[in-house]
Amino acid sequence: MQNWAGQPVRQLVVAAAGPARAGIERVLRRVLAELPELxxxxxxxxxxxxxxxxxxxSREFRPGAVAGPNAEVVRQLHALLGALPEQQEQLEExxxxxxxxxxxxxxxxxxxxFLYLAVDCRDTNLAIAREVMRSSLERFETLIG
Structure with a gap:
C-alpha cells in the first residue's frame, strides 16, 4: 500500500493493525459522512x-504519494518548534x-x-472542513484514551 498504485476510487482502505484500527476507520468514515465531496x-x-x-x-489524488512529504513537513515543523525559545507551543494543524x-x-x-484532508475550495467551506477534522479527532481521542 506504500504508493497506492491502482488504489480503488471512492473506497476506504485501512492498512492499520492493532487496537487503533477501529478508531482510525471510524474517524475516516465520520469525515467522509460529514464531507462527502472531499x-x-x-x-x-x-x-x-x-x-x-x-x-x-479520483485517481489523481493518491494519499500514498503525498503522505511521505506531508510527514516530512510535520517533522520539520516539530524541529522548528523545538528550536524556538518558547517551547510551550504544540503543533496542531x-x-x-x-x-x-x-x-x-x-x-x-x-x-x-496526522489526519490529512484535501478539499476543493469551490465545494467545501474551510471552517466546516476544520471543524469536521477537529470533532472527528476528539471522538478518536475518547475511543483510544
Whole structure:
C-alpha cells in the first residue's frame, strides 16, 4: 500500500493493525459522512510517512504519494518548534492553500499520526472542513484514551 498504485476510487482502505484500527476507520468514515465531496483523506504515521488508512475521490489524488512529504513537513515543523525559545507551543494543524484546493494536516493525540484532508475550495467551506477534522479527532481521542 506504500504508493497506492491502482488504489480503488471512492473506497476506504485501512492498512492499520492493532487496537487503533477501529478508531482510525471510524474517524475516516465520520469525515467522509460529514464531507462527502472531499478529494482525499488519510491517516498517516508521522515517523514513517506510511498511510494507515485512506480514501481518494479520483485517481489523481493518491494519499500514498503525498503522505511521505506531508510527514516530512510535520517533522520539520516539530524541529522548528523545538528550536524556538518558547517551547510551550504544540503543533496542531498545518494548512496548505492552493488556487482551487485546501490541504489540511491535523495531528492526532500523542503527535504520532496526522489526519490529512484535501478539499476543493469551490465545494467545501474551510471552517466546516476544520471543524469536521477537529470533532472527528476528539471522538478518536475518547475511543483510544
Amino acid at each position: 478529494l482525499a483523506t488519510a491517516v498517516v504515521d508521522v515517523a514513517t510517512g506510511q498511510v494507515l488508512a485512506g480514501y481518494a475521490a 498545518v494548512m496548505v492553500t492552493l488556487r482551487s484546493q485546501v490541504h489540511l494536516l491535523r495531528l492526532l493525540p500523542q503527535n504520532r499520526q
